[in-house]
Amino acid sequence: MRALRVPRGLLFHDPLRWRLFSTPADLAEGKLRGFLEKNGLHADAPAPKQQPRLRQLFWVRVEDLPSREVRTRPGARFACACCGQSCQTMKLGPLLPADVERLRRADWNGTGRDRSTFFVDEHDQPLGEYSDAFLRREGSRCQFLRDDNLCEVHARFGAMTKPLMCRMFPYVFRATPAAVAVGMRLGECASAPAAAKGLPVVEQHDDLRRMLSEHDAIGLVPPSVWASPDRLITWEEYERIESDLLARPVGGFAAAVFRAFETAPSPKPGLDDLVAKIGLPNRPPRKLDPEAAELEDRFCRAVLFSKELFLHQDLARAAALLVIKAHLARIEVADGSPAAINQVWKTSADRPLRDLCRDLDVRGIAASIAAS
Ligand code: SF4
Structure with a gap:
C-alpha cells in the first residue's frame, strides 16, 4: 500500500484489493490511524486476497490530482489536417454538460438550425432526461460538418464553442x-x-x-502498478522503463515493450485461430516501407506514452495485445505505404481485440510473434 499527497488530502492505494481510499488533509493523527486500521491499510493488517482488475486507472477529480503539471x-x-474524417467515423460524445450548454446558448438565429435537434443519445435516439448527450449525425457525418469538411460551429463561433472532445x-x-x-x-x-x-x-x-x-x-495511474499478474512495480520503476523504451531507435518497438514487462515469455500457438476469427486473409505480415515502418513505430510510442497499457489488467498482457495489434495490421494492410498502414490502424481502432482474445493465451501468442 502506498500513499499519494493530493491538494485536499491523501490517497491510499491498495493494489491487492485494487482500491483507492481518500482522507481529508486536516485529519488528526489519531483519526488517521483509526481510518487506516478500519480499512485494513495499516502495517499489521493481514494481506487481503488479490482482487481481479480490468484496468489500472482510477477516475479522480482534476482538483484531487497529485500534480496538474x-x-x-x-x-x-x-x-489537425482538417480532413473531417474523425467527424464522420468516431463516436460524437459523450458531451460534457458545459458543451451542451455552450452549443445551445450560441446565436443560431438566421441559420435555419434548430437547437432541439442538436443532441441524441449514444444510440442516435432522442435524448432522454438521464442519457449522455451525443452530437446528432446526418448519415455518418456530424450535423455540423460542412461539405468542405470544415466545422460549422468553429467557422461561426470560433474553436472554443466546439465540444471539448472535438478540441x-x-x-x-x-x-x-x-x-x-x-x-x-x-x-x-x-x-x-x-x-x-x-x-x-x-x-x-x-x-x-x-x-x-x-x-x-x-x-x-496509481503509485504501484502490476507489470505482470504477479509482479508489482512502483510508478518510479515504470517511468524508468518507459523512458528507456522511448529512447530506443526506431524499429521493433511493440516487441521491446512486451519484453520489458513480460520477463518469462514462452511462445504458444493461437495466432492462426485469431486471424480466422477476425476474418483476415491467411497470409504473412507485409514488410513496410521505411516511412510506413516509422509511422507504425510512432503509433506504438504514442500508445505507450498515452499510458494506454494501463487500460488493461497488467502491463505484460497490454503489451502483448499491442504486439498482436501491430502484427494484425501488417497482415491486413493493402501495401507497404504510410497511407495504407495509417488506414488500417484507424479502421481497426474500434475492433474489440481484448474481447476477441479473451480465451487465448495472448502473452504466448505475442511471444511467438516477437520471436519470429
Ligand atoms: S462539432 Fe465540429 S469538430 Fe465536432 S464533430 Fe462536429 S463537425 Fe467535427
Whole structure:
C-alpha cells in the first residue's frame, strides 16, 4: 500500500484489493490511524486476497490530482489536417454538460438550425432526461460538418464553442503520481502522416492546460502498478522503463515493450485461430516501407506514452495485445505505404481485440510473434 499527497488530502492505494481510499488533509493523527486500521491499510493488517482488475486507472477529480503539471512527449508534433474524417467515423460524445450548454446558448438565429435537434443519445435516439448527450449525425457525418469538411460551429463561433472532445482529439490526459501525461491517439487519426509533422506539442501547453481545467475528472495511474499478474512495480520503476523504451531507435518497438514487462515469455500457438476469427486473409505480415515502418513505430510510442497499457489488467498482457495489434495490421494492410498502414490502424481502432482474445493465451501468442 502506498500513499499519494493530493491538494485536499491523501490517497491510499491498495493494489491487492485494487482500491483507492481518500482522507481529508486536516485529519488528526489519531483519526488517521483509526481510518487506516478500519480499512485494513495499516502495517499489521493481514494481506487481503488479490482482487481481479480490468484496468489500472482510477477516475479522480482534476482538483484531487497529485500534480496538474502537463507533460508531453519530447519531440512530439501534431496539427489537425482538417480532413473531417474523425467527424464522420468516431463516436460524437459523450458531451460534457458545459458543451451542451455552450452549443445551445450560441446565436443560431438566421441559420435555419434548430437547437432541439442538436443532441441524441449514444444510440442516435432522442435524448432522454438521464442519457449522455451525443452530437446528432446526418448519415455518418456530424450535423455540423460542412461539405468542405470544415466545422460549422468553429467557422461561426470560433474553436472554443466546439465540444471539448472535438478540441481535444487526438490528445488524451492520463494523470500519474508525477504529472499529467498528454498522450495522443495517433493511430486513430486518418491524417496521421501529415498531422504528426505539425506544431511541436510542447508549444501547445497553454491550450492543453486550459483543456485540462475543463475536465471534471481524469484517469489516474496509481503509485504501484502490476507489470505482470504477479509482479508489482512502483510508478518510479515504470517511468524508468518507459523512458528507456522511448529512447530506443526506431524499429521493433511493440516487441521491446512486451519484453520489458513480460520477463518469462514462452511462445504458444493461437495466432492462426485469431486471424480466422477476425476474418483476415491467411497470409504473412507485409514488410513496410521505411516511412510506413516509422509511422507504425510512432503509433506504438504514442500508445505507450498515452499510458494506454494501463487500460488493461497488467502491463505484460497490454503489451502483448499491442504486439498482436501491430502484427494484425501488417497482415491486413493493402501495401507497404504510410497511407495504407495509417488506414488500417484507424479502421481497426474500434475492433474489440481484448474481447476477441479473451480465451487465448495472448502473452504466448505475442511471444511467438516477437520471436519470429
Ligand atoms: S462539432 Fe465540429 S469538430 Fe465536432 S464533430 Fe462536429 S463537425 Fe467535427
